[in-house]
Amino acid sequence: MEQVINFINSNKESYIEELKEFLRIQSISADPNKKPEMQRASEFLMSKLSDMGFDNIKILNPDEGNPIIYGEKIVDTKKPTILFYGHYDVQPVDPIDLWHSPPFEPEIRDGKIWARGATDDKGQLFTHFKAVEAYIKTENELPVNIKFIIEGEEEVGSPSLPKTIEANKNLLKCDAVVVSDTSMYDEKTPSITYGLRGLAYFQIEITGPNRDLHSGTFGGAVMNPIQALCDLLSKMKDKNGKITIPHFYDDVLPLTKKERENYLKLKFNEKAYMRELGVKELFGEKGFTTLERTWARPTLEINGIWGGYTGAGAKTVLPSKAYAKISMRLVPNQTPKKVEKLLADYLKRNVAKSVTYKLETLHGGEPAITPIDNVAIQTAAVAMKKAFGKEPVFIREGGSIPVVVDFGRKLKAPVVLMGFGLHSENLHSPNEHFDLDNFHRGIICSAYYMNEFSKIK
Amino acid sequence: MEQVINFINSNKESYIEELKEFLRIQSISADPNKKPEMQRASEFLMSKLSDMGFDNIKILNPDEGNPIIYGEKIVDTKKPTILFYGHYDVQPVDPIDLWHSPPFEPEIRDGKIWARGATDDKGQLFTHFKAVEAYIKTENELPVNIKFIIEGEEEVGSPSLPKTIEANKNLLKCDAVVVSDTSMYDEKTPSITYGLRGLAYFQIEITGPNRDLHSGTFGGAVMNPIQALCDLLSKMKDKNGKITIPHFYDDVLPLTKKERENYLKLKFNEKAYMRELGVKELFGEKGFTTLERTWARPTLEINGIWGGYTGAGAKTVLPSKAYAKISMRLVPNQTPKKVEKLLADYLKRNVAKSVTYKLETLHGGEPAITPIDNVAIQTAAVAMKKAFGKEPVFIREGGSIPVVVDFGRKLKAPVVLMGFGLHSENLHSPNEHFDLDNFHRGIICSAYYMNEFSKIK
Numbered sequence: 044m045e046q047v048i049n050f051i052n053s054n055k056e057s058y059i060e061e062l063k064e065f066l067r068i069q070s071i072s073a074d075p076n077k078k079p080e081m082q083r084a085s086e087f088l089m090s091k092l093s094d095m096g097f098d099n100i101k102i103l104n105p106d107e108g109n110p111i112i113y114g115e116k117i118v119d120t121k122k123p124t125i126l127f128y129g130h131y132d133v134q135p136v137d138p139i140d141l142w143h144s145p146p147f148e149p150e151i152r153d154g155k156i157w158a159r160g161a162t163d164d165k166g167q168l169f170t171h172f173k174a175v176e177a178y179i180k181t182e183n184e185l186p187v188n189i190k191f192i193i194e195g196e197e198e199v200g201s202p203s204l205p206k207t208i209e210a211n212k213n214l215l216k217c218d219a220v221v222v223s224d225t226s227m228y229d230e231k232t233p234s235i236t237y238g239l240r241g242l243a244y245f246q247i248e249i250t251g252p253n254r255d256l257h258s259g260t261f262g263g264a265v266m267n268p269i270q271a272l273c274d275l276l277s278k279m280k281d282k283n284g285k286i287t288i289p290h291f292y293d294d295v296l297p298l299t300k301k302e303r304e305n306y307l308k309l310k311f312n313e314k315a316y317m318r319e320l321g322v323k324e325l326f327g328e329k330g331f332t333t334l335e336r337t338w339a340r341p342t343l344e345i346n347g348i349w350g351g352y353t354g355a356g357a358k359t360v361l362p363s364k365a366y367a368k369i370s371m372r373l374v375p376n377q378t379p380k381k382v383e384k385l386l387a388d389y390l391k392r393n394v395a396k397s398v399t400y401k402l403e404t405l406h407g408g409e410p411a412i413t414p415i416d417n418v419a420i421q422t423a424a425v426a427m428k429k430a431f432g433k434e435p436v437f438i439r440e441g442g443s444i445p446v447v448v449d450f451g452r453k454l455k456a457p458v459v460l461m462g463f464g465l466h467s468e469n470l471h472s473p474n475e476h477f478d479l480d481n482f483h484r485g486i487i488c489s490a491y492y493m494n495e496f497s498k499i500k
Numbered sequence: 501m502e503q504v505i506n507f508i509n510s511n512k513e514s515y516i517e518e519l520k521e522f523l524r525i526q527s528i529s530a531d532p533n534k535k536p537e538m539q540r541a542s543e544f545l546m547s548k549l550s551d552m553g554f555d556n557i558k559i560l561n562p563d564e565g566n567p568i569i570y571g572e573k574i575v576d577t578k579k580p581t582i583l584f585y586g587h588y589d590v591q592p593v594d595p596i597d598l599w600h601s602p603p604f605e606p607e608i609r610d611g612k613i614w615a616r617g618a619t620d621d622k623g624q625l626f627t628h629f630k631a632v633e634a635y636i637k638t639e640n641e642l643p644v645n646i647k648f649i650i651e652g653e654e655e656v657g658s659p660s661l662p663k664t665i666e667a668n669k670n671l672l673k674c675d676a677v678v679v680s681d682t683s684m685y686d687e688k689t690p691s692i693t694y695g696l697r698g699l700a701y702f703q704i705e706i707t708g709p710n711r712d713l714h715s716g717t718f719g720g721a722v723m724n725p726i727q728a729l730c731d732l733l734s735k736m737k738d739k740n741g742k743i744t745i746p747h748f749y750d751d752v753l754p755l756t757k758k759e760r761e762n763y764l765k766l767k768f769n770e771k772a773y774m775r776e777l778g779v780k781e782l783f784g785e786k787g788f789t790t791l792e793r794t795w796a797r798p799t800l801e802i803n804g805i806w807g808g809y810t811g812a813g814a815k816t817v818l819p820s821k822a823y824a825k826i827s828m829r830l831v832p833n834q835t836p837k838k839v840e841k842l843l844a845d846y847l848k849r850n851v852a853k854s855v856t857y858k859l860e861t862l863h864g865g866e867p868a869i870t871p872i873d874n875v876a877i878q879t880a881a882v883a884m885k886k887a888f889g890k891e892p893v894f895i896r897e898g899g900s901i902p903v904v905v906d907f908g909r910k911l912k913a914p915v916v917l918m919g920f921g922l923h924s925e926n927l928h929s930p931n932e933h934f935d936l937d938n939f940h941r942g943i944i945c946s947a948y949y950m951n952e953f954s955k956i957k
């Protein structure tokens with residue numbers, strides 16, 4: 044291992060130059076004019092795999108979407124297999140005039156590399172390429188079997204990936220999926236994300252009278268659909284922030300004592316959080332801390348509401364219809380399907396009798412968790428400690444990363460979210476950057492991970 | 501009187517021809533291109549006044565707005581004075597392709613005259629012109645003093661009228677203001693409208709976090725402003741449809757026993773009403789009938805609501821802001837000013853502490869009532885019975901007619917709403933029309949009113 048680490052340390056500068064080359068490719072998946080750039084980015088990675096002597100390099104979805112590329116190095120079928128996932132596509136660059144240096148002309152300033160895709164996800168993904176290469180160049184052979192799957196549509200919702208995983212279950216078979224596309228808890232703290240919330244997103248339409256009415260002539264005689272909607276939405280949460288839909292919490296996996304202790308140790312700064320959000324008070328489910336509320340407890344948010352007159356001035360209308368978009372963030376072991384049924388039952392019993400309603404499901408995603416004591420997670424902790432010189436923390440994320448669930452379910456493998464990014468690195472905003480120390484430590488961490496993971500079987 | 505009525509009866513057809521001439525003028529006040537037509541309409545009426553030998557004919561607002569025309573015939577300063585109000589402007593005609601005959605080419609079909617302005621308000625206003633004329637032509641002298649004030653901006657909110665009344669209080673001095681710009685209870689029932697609701701219209705803005713947040717990352721940690729808004733709006737009405745704002749009902753003039761009896765006698769058809777509105781159930785303040793709820797009880801309606809994502813599909817946003825437009829319909833003796841204060845106090849105590857709010861007053865109007873036993877109303881009842889051969893009913897309207905309040909307050913005179921229109925006559929919609937029998941009876945009614953009113957002093 045010492046040789047591998049030495050090799051990585053002595054190539055630090057050349058890795059940055061190589062990353063720059065990757066970052067110059069304008070692989071914006073949302074922009075249809077960038078198709079040739081998507082091609083270039085995928086070819087860049089395939090040639091890297093080829094240079095490292097990988098086998099079976101191919102595009103898994105030749106017929107549709109941006110190339111999902113695959114490559115493998117099977118050293119011994121008896122050895123454990125790691126599947127690295129990443130994406131080569133990036134977010135759009137607007138508003139372009141807010142960038143301090145052009146988004147596709149990478150610059151080094153203040154120990155960071157500035158470019159679109161630096162942290163999300165080209166820089167993070169590249170750590171594994173360089174770790175694999177360093178291993179091969181020094182030890183001649185990898186300690187485990189390695190597979191790469193890299194897509195070019197993550198920023199547009201990964202439309203091709205789930206079916207590609209489904210169609211290639213055997214090819215992708217592995218003992219752990221490693222994803223470096225998340226952030227560290229803070230800049231000083233190496234972190235392993237072991238849980239993500241799921242999502243159940245709905246639209247509710249309430250209909251009162253069959254047309255918009257004059258609120259003078261009819262006001263007071265019929266149920267106003269906006270009123271019925273507000274009554275309904277208000278009733279869904281009690282004053283303690285608990286969701287009142289019966290059986291909503293039935294399947295919620297409780298936080299363990301260990302998890303709650305871990306979160307407390309993070310010394311989350313509520314004052315700074317409130318200041319940053321500009322609120323005088325926080326509000327959430329009683330009995331839980333902010334980290335618990337956003338990471339490990341389900342919630343219900345009203346994402347949008349509309350009805351009646353919304354222009355300037357006064358219009359005396361009693362509208363025919365009112366709408367809301369609401370979504371629940373789910374935690375293990377809730378499912379969007381069950382929550383949908385609970386909500387449908389709830390509406391049946393609670394919408395005012397004097398109106399009608401329609402419930403539409405817009406989106407759903409399963410929550411995910413890899414238990415902390417899973418060997419793939421514990422191995423990551425060892426590797427992180429070695430690379431960062433510090434015990435990592437075990438965190439969750441409040442949002443959803445649908446592909447993580449797909450990998451976990453379809454491949455029946457633990458998913459390790461080993462993120463080297465920072466929340467402050469402007470992913471999805473102008474002036475995206477990636478800390479070069481974390482880039483370097485990420486490469487070392489990936490090397491240690493392969494080494495440690497070789498011992499599990 | 502017999503002579504007057506006979507004269508009216510024998511001139512029935514020529515009145516229709518004259519009305520057609522008035523209806524051909526395209527006096528759409530909302531359309532700036534129709535300025536010359538506004539001029540034509542006002543000149544048409546001024547020449548009619550002149551033909552009848554009226555004095556002091558003039559434009560009261562020469563410097564701004566469409567002409568508010570005035571004319572008077574003072575027969576004896578000791579005799580009572582009636583001030584007739586009406587408007588010569590009409591609504592726009594869109595959508596034009598839904599009209600069965602051109603809006604400004606009046607046609608007679610099925611005993612009705614079809615044209616824009618037929619019922620609102622040219623036809624109704626014209627009844628008083630023809631009654632006055634019939635009196636003068638047969639009796640040589642009017643039984644009372646008559647003043648006319650006719651504006652051309654009613655359909656755009658009467659911007660010039662209130663100050664014109666204020667500036668001409670002495671000129672307009674009278675013992676009753678008669679307005680024929682309302683509808684009959686139904687096609688068989690002559691009606692006197694003696695009460696109108698007022699209005700207090702507000703906009704509420706709720707602010708949560710200082711920017712839109714990702715509902716995955718932050719959902720569960722901060723109060724969602726849409727949630728806070730729904731909670732607030734839901735709480736403002738209880739399950740019995742009562743408004744919960746403290747002291748809201750303090751100034752409400754209770755319905756008298758007599759009024760409630762009168763309304764019951766109207767045998768309001770709730771089934772037909774529900775069918776017409778397409779609702780399965782009605783909803784309103786417990787303990788009151790639908791007519792009482794819409795005519796004589798205050799109400800609170802949410803006229804509009806918006807916040808967060810309202811486009812197609814799912815966007816996982818926890819918004820920074822949410823808005824609602826709400827309005828209260830007021831009844832005597834409530835005032836918009838007091839209600840605004842009550843609402844402000846209510847918000848202070850009831851908006852969630854974890855958000856901030858802003859209350860904006862958009863519009864206000866006083867309610868109005870002329871007691872049924874007022875002599876001006878009772879005289880109208882006698883005239884209506886003579887003209888329609890049937891006892892009139894005493895009704896109120898749920899909406900507001902601001903000018904009515906202005907006349908009542910500024911001139912300190914009872915206002916009589918003697919409407920000859922029908923709700924079904926498509927005022928403000930394509931295919932506006934006016935029943936010719938009601939036009940004819942309206943002229944007779946106006947003549948009887950003058951005759952009866954001459955006896956009051």
